[in-house]
Amino acid sequence: MPDSAIDYSDAPATEPFPPEIHVGRFYRTVKQQISLRVDADVLAWFRSRGGKYQTYMNQVLRREMRARARAR
Numbered sequence: 001m002p003d004s005a006i007d008y009s010d011a012p013a014t015e016p017f018p019p020e021i022h023v024g025r026f027y028r029t030v031k032q033q034i035s036l037r038v039d040a041d042v043l044a045w046f047r048s049r050g051g052k053y054q055t056y057m058n059q060v061l062r063r064e065m066r067a068r069a070r071a072r
Helices: 040-048 053-071
Strands: none
Touching: 040 053
């Protein structure tokens, strides 16, 4: 039977995929080590926030990435 002959009228509606993956208990992002050069004052500001400044830098970058994706 060709696809055009299939009757989908009784098929249940599907939920759209979530707009973003939620990082949580069962999903962990894959980390990749890189070398990145940033201005000294920018690095000093991130380091002044505490011990997990690299995690915070990643959060800031992710927030910007998501904002740009929504703007499209």
